[in-house]
Amino acid sequence: MSKRKSRETHMTSGECVSQVQRILRERFCHQGLPEKPVGLDSQYKHLLELLKRTAVHGESNSILIVGPRGTGKTMLLSCVLRELMDINEVQKNLLQVYLNGLLQTDDRIALREITRQLNLENVVGDKVFGSFAENLGFLLEALRKGDRGSSQPVLFVLDEFDLFAHHKNQTLLYNLLDVSQSAQAPVAVVGLTCRLDVLELLEKRVKSRFSHRQILVASSLTFGQYLDNVRSQLSLPQDFPDARFGQEWNDSVAKLCEDKSVEEILQKQFNSSKDFRSLHLLLLLALSRVNVSSPTLRAVDLLEASRLCTVDAKANMLHGLSILELCLIISMKHLNDIYDGEPFNFQMVHNEYKKFIQRKSNSVHNYEKPVILKAFEHLLQLELIKLVDGSSSKTQREYQLVRLLLDHGQIMEALQRYPQCPTDVKQWAVSSLA
Amino acid sequence: MDLQATTSSVSKGCFVFKPSGKKRKRSIGKYICLANSDDRENGKQRFAICQRLWGKIKGDTEALQDELNKKILDSLLEFSRKWASSFQCKPDDWASHMRANEIPTAALVLGVNVPDHDMTLQSLSDLLQSSVTPFVVSVQAKECAALKHLMQRVFERLMGVGITVDEEDEEESSHCNTAVHQKRVHCSMNTLCQWYKSVTKKYSAVSPDEKRSVLNKDALPNPPVVVIFKDLEGFNPRVLQDFILICSRYTQELPLMFIFGIATSPSTIQNMLPHSVSSLLCIQLFQSLSCTQHLATVIDKLLLTHHFPFKLSGKVLQVLVSIFLYHDFSVRNFIKGLQLALLEHFHSQALSVLCCEKKEALLSAQTLSHQDVERIRQLPSFMRYVESQEPQEQVELLTSDERVKETCEKLLKNLRKYHKNYYPVLRCLHSLTSALPKYPLGKQIRELYVSCLEKNVWESSEYGSAMQLLRMLAKDELVAALQKCTDVLEQCKAKKMKRASQQLKEYISKFEKLDRHSAGDNTAEDFTSPEKSLQKKTDLFHLQKTLLEMKESRRTKKMSPFEVLRNEVLDFISSLVRTHLALPDEQPLHEVSYFSSSAVLRHHLNATPRNSIQTALSHPYRYLQNEALKTDAGTVSSAAPDICIVYKLHLECGRLINLYDWLEAYSTVVSAAEGKDPESADYGKVDELKHARFIQAVSELEFLGFVKSTKQKTDHVARLTWGGC
Amino acid sequence: MPVQLQHSGYSAEKLQSLTESLPCREAQASTLLALMGEPDQYSYPSIFIYGHRASGKSYVTLRVLKELELPHAAVSCVECVSPGLLFEQVLLSLFGHTAASSLPRCPSLSDFVRLYKQLCSQNPAKQTRYIVLDRAELLRDMEVNLLPGFLRLQELVDDNVTVILLSEIVWDKFRPNTGLFEPLLLHFPDYTKAELQKILARDSHPSYPQELYSFYINILLGVFYSVCRDLRELRHLAALNFPKFCEPLENGEAKESDTHKLWRNIEPHLKKAMQTVYLREISSVQWEQQQEMMEKEAMAPKGLSAYTHVELPYYSKFLLIAAYLASYNPARTDRRFFLKHHGKMKKTNFLKKHEKTSNHLLGPKPFPLDRLLAIFYSVVDSRVAPTASVFSQISSLVTLQLLTLVGHDDQLDSPKYKCAVSLDFICAISRTVSFDIVRYLYDFL
Numbered sequence A: 001m002s003k004r005k006s007r008e009t010h011m012t013s014g015e016c017v018s019q020v021q022r023i024l025r026e027r028f029c030h031q032g033l034p035e036k037p038v039g040l041d042s043q044y045k046h047l048l049e050l051l052k053r054t055a056v057h058g059e060s061n062s063i064l065i066v067g068p069r070g071t072g073k074t075m076l077l078s079c080v081l082r083e084l085m086d087i088n089e090v091q092k093n094l095l096q097v098y099l100n101g102l103l104q105t106d107d108r109i110a111l112r113e114i115t116r117q118l119n120l121e122n123v124v125g126d127k128v129f130g131s132f133a134e135n136l137g138f139l140l141e142a143l144r145k146g147d148r149g150s151s152q153p154v155l156f157v158l159d160e161f162d163l164f165a166h167h168k169n170q171t172l173l174y175n176l177l178d179v180s181q182s183a184q185a186p187v188a189v190v191g192l193t194c195r196l197d198v199l200e201l202l203e204k205r206v207k208s209r210f211s212h213r214q215i216l217v218a219s220s221l222t223f224g225q226y227l228d229n230v231r232s233q234l235s236l237p238q239d240f241p242d243a244r245f246g247q248e249w250n251d252s253v254a255k256l257c258e259d260k261s262v263e264e265i266l267q268k269q270f271n272s273s274k275d276f277r278s279l280h281l282l283l284l285l286a287l288s289r290v291n292v293s294s295p296t297l298r299a300v301d302l303l304e305a306s307r308l309c310t311v312d313a314k315a316n317m318l319h320g321l322s323i324l325e326l327c328l329i330i331s332m333k334h335l336n337d338i339y340d341g342e343p344f345n346f347q348m349v350h351n352e353y354k355k356f357i358q359r360k361s362n363s364v365h366n367y368e369k370p371v372i373l374k375a376f377e378h379l380l381q382l383e384l385i386k387l388v389d390g391s392s393s394k395t396q397r398e399y400q401l402v403r404l405l406l407d408h409g410q411i412m413e414a415l416q417r418y419p420q421c422p423t424d425v426k427q428w429a430v431s432s433l434a
Numbered sequence B: 001m002d003l004q005a006t007t008s009s010v011s012k013g014c015f016v017f018k019p020s021g022k023k024r025k026r027s028i029g030k031y032i033c034l035a036n037s038d039d040r041e042n043g044k045q046r047f048a049i050c051q052r053l054w055g056k057i058k059g060d061t062e063a064l065q066d067e068l069n070k071k072i073l074d075s076l077l078e079f080s081r082k083w084a085s086s087f088q089c090k091p092d093d094w095a096s097h098m099r100a101n102e103i104p105t106a107a108l109v110l111g112v113n114v115p116d117h118d119m120t121l122q123s124l125s126d127l128l129q130s131s132v133t134p135f136v137v138s139v140q141a142k143e144c145a146a147l148k149h150l151m152q153r154v155f156e157r158l159m160g161v162g163i164t165v166d167e168e169d170e171e172e173s174s175h176c177n178t179a180v181h182q183k184r185v186h187c188s189m190n191t192l193c194q195w196y197k198s199v200t201k202k203y204s205a206v207s208p209d210e211k212r213s214v215l216n217k218d219a220l221p222n223p224p225v226v227v228i229f230k231d232l233e234g235f236n237p238r239v240l241q242d243f244i245l246i247c248s249r250y251t252q253e254l255p256l257m258f259i260f261g262i263a264t265s266p267s268t269i270q271n272m273l274p275h276s277v278s279s280l281l282c283i284q285l286f287q288s289l290s291c292t293q294h295l296a297t298v299i300d301k302l303l304l305t306h307h308f309p310f311k312l313s314g315k316v317l318q319v320l321v322s323i324f325l326y327h328d329f330s331v332r333n334f335i336k337g338l339q340l341a342l343l344e345h346f347h348s349q350a351l352s353v354l355c356c357e358k359k360e361a362l363l364s365a366q367t368l369s370h371q372d373v374e375r376i377r378q379l380p381s382f383m384r385y386v387e388s389q390e391p392q393e394q395v396e397l398l399t400s401d402e403r404v405k406e407t408c409e410k411l412l413k414n415l416r417k418y419h420k421n422y423y424p425v426l427r428c429l430h431s432l433t434s435a436l437p438k439y440p441l442g443k444q445i446r447e448l449y450v451s452c453l454e455k456n457v458w459e460s461s462e463y464g465s466a467m468q469l470l471r472m473l474a475k476d477e478l479v480a481a482l483q484k485c486t487d488v489l490e491q492c493k494a495k496k497m498k499r500a501s502q503q504l505k506e507y508i509s510k511f512e513k514l515d516r517h518s519a520g521d522n523t524a525e526d527f528t529s530p531e532k533s534l535q536k537k538t539d540l541f542h543l544q545k546t547l548l549e550m551k552e553s554r555r556t557k558k559m560s561p562f563e564v565l566r567n568e569v570l571d572f573i574s575s576l577v578r579t580h581l582a583l584p585d586e587q588p589l590h591e592v593s594y595f596s597s598s599a600v601l602r603h604h605l606n607a608t609p610r611n612s613i614q615t616a617l618s619h620p621y622r623y624l625q626n627e628a629l630k631t632d633a634g635t636v637s638s639a640a641p642d643i644c645i646v647y648k649l650h651l652e653c654g655r656l657i658n659l660y661d662w663l664e665a666y667s668t669v670v671s672a673a674e675g676k677d678p679e680s681a682d683y684g685k686v687d688e689l690k691h692a693r694f695i696q697a698v699s700e701l702e703f704l705g706f707v708k709s710t711k712q713k714t715d716h717v718a719r720l721t722w723g724g725c
Numbered sequence C: 001m002p003v004q005l006q007h008s009g010y011s012a013e014k015l016q017s018l019t020e021s022l023p024c025r026e027a028q029a030s031t032l033l034a035l036m037g038e039p040d041q042y043s044y045p046s047i048f049i050y051g052h053r054a055s056g057k058s059y060v061t062l063r064v065l066k067e068l069e070l071p072h073a074a075v076s077c078v079e080c081v082s083p084g085l086l087f088e089q090v091l092l093s094l095f096g097h098t099a100a101s102s103l104p105r106c107p108s109l110s111d112f113v114r115l116y117k118q119l120c121s122q123n124p125a126k127q128t129r130y131i132v133l134d135r136a137e138l139l140r141d142m143e144v145n146l147l148p149g150f151l152r153l154q155e156l157v158d159d160n161v162t163v164i165l166l167s168e169i170v171w172d173k174f175r176p177n178t179g180l181f182e183p184l185l186l187h188f189p190d191y192t193k194a195e196l197q198k199i200l201a202r203d204s205h206p207s208y209p210q211e212l213y214s215f216y217i218n219i220l221l222g223v224f225y226s227v228c229r230d231l232r233e234l235r236h237l238a239a240l241n242f243p244k245f246c247e248p249l250e251n252g253e254a255k256e257s258d259t260h261k262l263w264r265n266i267e268p269h270l271k272k273a274m275q276t277v278y279l280r281e282i283s284s285v286q287w288e289q290q291q292e293m294m295e296k297e298a299m300a301p302k303g304l305s306a307y308t309h310v311e312l313p314y315y316s317k318f319l320l321i322a323a324y325l326a327s328y329n330p331a332r333t334d335r336r337f338f339l340k341h342h343g344k345m346k347k348t349n350f351l352k353k354h355e356k357t358s359n360h361l362l363g364p365k366p367f368p369l370d371r372l373l374a375i376f377y378s379v380v381d382s383r384v385a386p387t388a389s390v391f392s393q394i395s396s397l398v399t400l401q402l403l404t405l406v407g408h409d410d411q412l413d414s415p416k417y418k419c420a421v422s423l424d425f426i427c428a429i430s431r432t433v434s435f436d437i438v439r440y441l442y443d444f445l
Helices: A013-027 A041-057 A073-086 A088-093 A108-115 A132-144 A168-181 A204-209 A223-234 A241-257 A260-272 A278-289 A301-311 A313-319 A323-338 A346-359 A367-382 A408-417 A423-430 B002-010 B021-035 B037-088 B094-098 B116-131 B146-159 B165-172 B179-185 B191-206 B208-214 B237-248 B268-272 B292-300 B313-328 B331-348 B350-354 B357-368 B370-378 B379-388 B391-397 B403-435 B444-456 B462-472 B475-491 B495-517 B522-536 B540-556 B563-579 B596-605 B609-618 B643-653 B659-674 B688-704 C012-021 C024-036 C057-067 C085-094 C097-101 C109-122 C135-141 C146-150 C155-160 C195-201 C210-224 C231-250 C259-276 C282-294 C314-328 C333-338 C369-379 C387-399 C423-432
Strands: A063-068 A095-100 A153-158 A187-193 A215-216 A383-386 A401-404 B103-109 B136-138 B224-231 B255-260 B283-286 B656-658 B707-709 B716-719 C048-050 C072-077 C131-132 C159-169 C184-188 C403-406 C418-419
Touching: A013 A223, A013 A241, A013 A278, A041 A063, A041 A073, A041 A088, A041 A153, A041 A187, A041 A215, A063 A073, A063 B475, A073 A088, A073 A187, A073 B462, A108 A168, A132 A168, A132 B444, A153 B716, A168 A187, A215 B563, A223 A241, A223 A260, A223 A278, A223 A367, A241 A260, A260 A278, A260 A301, A278 A301, A278 C184, A313 A408, A313 C048, A313 C184, A313 C314, A323 A346, A323 A367, A323 A408, A323 A423, A323 B379, A346 A367, A383 B268, A383 B462, A401 B165, A401 C231, A408 A423, B037 B103, B037 B116, B037 B283, B037 B292, B037 B331, B037 B350, B037 C184, B094 B370, B103 B237, B116 B136, B116 B224, B116 B331, B136 B146, B146 B191, B146 B237, B146 B596, B208 C333, B237 B268, B255 B268, B292 B313, B292 B331, B313 B331, B313 B444, B313 B596, B313 C387, B350 B357, B350 B370, B357 B403, B370 B379, B370 B403, B379 B391, B391 B403, B391 B522, B403 B444, B403 B462, B403 B475, B403 B495, B403 B563, B462 B563, B462 C333, B475 B563, B495 B563, B522 C159, B563 C259, B609 B643, B643 B659, B643 B688, B656 B659, B659 B688, B688 B707, C012 C024, C012 C057, C024 C057, C024 C184, C048 C057, C057 C072, C057 C131, C057 C159, C072 C085, C072 C282, C085 C131, C109 C146, C109 C155, C131 C135, C135 C146, C135 C159, C146 C155, C146 C159, C184 C210, C195 C210, C195 C231, C210 C231, C210 C259, C314 C387, C314 C418, C333 C369, C387 C403
Parallel strands: A063 A187, A063 A215, A095 A153, A153 A187, B103 B255, B103 B283, B136 B224, B224 B255, C048 C159, C048 C184, C072 C131, C131 C159
Antiparallel strands: A383 A401, B656 B716, B707 B716, C403 C418
């Protein structure tokens, strides 16, 4: 309903806020495309050039877009395609096939997918093909039987490219790249991957057919640019229905970005990782705190958000343990100190615990062994401790070897934050003697 | 080797399984007839008798089984009924609402005698099906390797989706076929729920009288679904956990109920399930009665009765019992042993035609063939009997068959009487002695029985001490014991026993009278006082002491009327014992009904394959009966078969055997057998023939599992046996 | 009064009822709501909610989705024996039966995604669709592409869908080495003691006053809080022991006012309950039965593990004993223990304790069959023929899980075993055959 309202230029703050939410969420969650990819201009040009050649002049090509997760590989590609599609001859000419390593887990599935996306199911019907190559060839052939003499150019986008390299003797890759080499049909193969060593995965015959074009998408932003980016990400477009509110919002955002504390946070974020997705996550968290009662984005929101992002999960879990389980963890810690990091079993832990109880019987109730064993199992379930691979399920549980997956610091922190933790236990934790 | 040989067959549980009774019986007939083809007739008859007896025994034991399991089964039924009803009307009282979505679980502890379990569980599921719910599934560990399989089994058996083997195979191998499709749909829990809804609707739809046919009268609108895990120990904990987790999410729609069949102890549940899972169960414990009790009842009902003419001698009984106690706790195997004994008896003992019900026996006694009469004359017991007769009578017996037949009838009657009296007296002796400290005559009646079969009880020292202890019993104890005896004797119809019980009654009444006069009679008290001290059962040593001092007192003072009476009673009892508990071997014609060849039984039931192989190898004479092979212990003649020589040689080697040395030694021995003179050049030299024979022998040894080829050392083989046993 | 949940885009009364149904979880609920945004707005592709058992993860999530009538599919991964089931259930609850049935056999993720796309193109989302995957840690054990796939499902199917993963395990344990789409992490902290008190007090017994019950809960927490913070468990315990608590009131020994008396009455009882009830060793039903029993003769309730005794055949006992000795004694000490006259074995070199820790700390060691038999023959008093049934007893002990067969069971020669029973157990066994096992154990020399 708010859509209809938004025609008018003036809205209640509530509607404005929800508008803001809608727009920004579009960006953060659904990776709404920016008008221009930030700090990737050269890559952008390069890719655009390449694809244009395929789309317009129908020459085959293959290229890899490599970069860590969340740095905007997909974004780059789709920006390029967006521009490409504005050229109307391309629009009616170029065919696109999207494959994803997560979905098309083997070549049979992949081929079916290709057929579908080129919508040639009816053409193929229930033909049976000897080989993959034959099948693919047929498909491309079928495309040629278009209205025009020369066949339509096809753009193959392979997301999670590295996963395709794990298919049985890389048939798909081989054939695609082979086609892209031999000019039987104009195809462009664009692979996206986060593995920089992806070429090592390719078989020799596949590798040799790949034009070693790579676009490295590693954002080389300075913090300044990063900050600008944040601002642009947060600020509303000019055509925001309620101009006044839009203006206010943008001003507030601008102010926000000057704010010292905010800058710190962003600095921290920047240092940890420059990629956009983590940034989006942060911003979304902040944004989610914006509502009618507080219609602007405040520094505290961002602070809160960053706190949420950087919280230590294990410490959180430790906080939820019972005293008994905590005691067990401590005795494990001691065991780790004694047999520097050697795996241990329940019997030993129980021993340590018993020793402690004998010394400080008053502080903690002395539980029977089965109760303790249950506590131990719970820790195992929470994967705070882990079975050593060797120890099979056949051995009694008391004797299965385990490792502690917590470090000294985490345990100590947890102890500090623990509600009404007995002092004896704390002392025991710090004491060197087991 | 042995281990492996047995493992395969005992994957189910403890014990070597013999071929099923049915298969054996078919062969019996031939077995017995062929045994002595001279008179088939008699053989056939015996076979018939044997069959009949076995049928009787079998029936009785089965009845016994059910009767023994009755208690626990009933309690289980009770349990399931309770829950079933609680499923009907979700009781909205506070407590039950607080414990929603627990799955009721019966932990049924059955003991380690795994072979007996199936029977129990089967009857359990039948009972449930007939009286509580039509939806009973029982699953075994070995068919549920993964969660998928477990669910499949459960679903199949519930919804009756017949899935043939080949489909399953496909399911294992390929990924897409109709079978899989079907199953995938089936295997989701909510499809099961839907199925359940539809089915229950159907049940509630059908008219009551129809319903009676489906379920029984107290059929519930939505009966519980019972899953029986036959052998909990065998299950993979992960699978079980997941299954329980899944089920617990559907407790509202689907009234589920588990029954765990546990062989060892309930604590295994704790070992298998983590807290998060076990907290979803509402476990209730059911302990089946121990198999020793079970055995006791079986013996009591089958052996300690005159209803079965067929008897076991002491030795045989001991063999069977010891197999039970030492090796398996399996009652089923015990009964199988009994069956074997029966079979053996009827096979080996031609006169077993007389081993049957009274009338029949007498009949066949009249129609004995001459040969049989001769056999009778051969019987040692009969001979003894003859000797005991007057000379003229003896002549009669040795000459005229008719005479023999008559006497035979008479003797059979006697034997029967003997048994009629034997068991009551035995029981009453047991009831007297079983309460004594340290059980001089054994706690279980079977022990007493065995000792009675072995030799005359009253001559044994145990009996003496028992009597002594009895002589020290205080009145109330004694009276109680006597009361028991009378009850025992009451039950049997034999005249003698009737009389005996009468007498005992009189004694008891006397005691009471005595009680009445000697109220306030001080003499009685100061005698009873030391006896009172005996009522609390003290150690033997202490008893002896008190006994002594009482002897003292007896010497000094005259006995109290109570003591007099007590002695009388005990004398009476011992007279009973002497008259009726005489050795069966002394009874003429006892061979007819007593099976005594324990060696055969042991040989069959408790086989020692390893030993027999080894004897065969180390003492070939035992089997080949060839004089040339006869040697003194330890050595093997060089004329023995190759494998024996090779075996002997290999015994002297260590863990690893050098093949070449072995061959050398072998050829030396063999050439000694060829009788070449040791000086000749080619003495002990290896030629192709010897080599071939050696190789063959070694490979035979390997086949028997004594050696195996090893990678540790070139041209060596490893020994698989330890010691030179 | 808890803080009122508020969020534009949802009717106040719905939120109101929601607030009431989520005691002590307002904070988490509101965060969740805020992240979800208004129904027609985009939400983050995947949210990962972690926290301890019974900290209200699934409860809160599902309440919110149900109360606000948002289109959602809730699946527990335990049930999904195959990914096919998972897909089926998701489609079923998002698009109805026909959709689910149109899945091919043994569907792959790509089939799922294709179908999903095609379905939501038929009826495009007006509201965010939610897929809630409970016990998400199990996704790791299924096909490798499943978890990453679901995390970026929004992108794959290009629909306004959000996948919510619930788990007790921290996210770090999910990350494969190649990395994947990072979800939005949300932690549900455990309830504080006060909160537990508050929640437990809610389900008070109808026939008793509220404050009495909360007092009772207070005592209960005093005993159990240190060992168990699982709301479900505590509720169970509370329910079971309440009748006992009320007894003095029932038979007029005490009034609701004299709290101390009540406390003294219940406190030791609860301590006892820790052993049996907390471990679920006896069922709630039996517990109640045993209450009556304990009135009569003052015996502690027996748990399952109280019945550890196992009746075994005579030789099986000795075999088990031998196995125990074999797996807890070093092989070199056998001569010393089992040879009648073990020559001149110097006490020193025999008793060299170079092992830091005793074998009862390290656990049983595997031993070959022949060692077992050798020890067996030397400990068993009578002469035993190596009959088939002796060997079969060994394998039956394995099936009873008292012994475990180490390594492959296909190696015919010299199989290796381990003894899998506790010291107490074996002591009990050896007592029945009057065999003093402790004298033969290296650790207790």
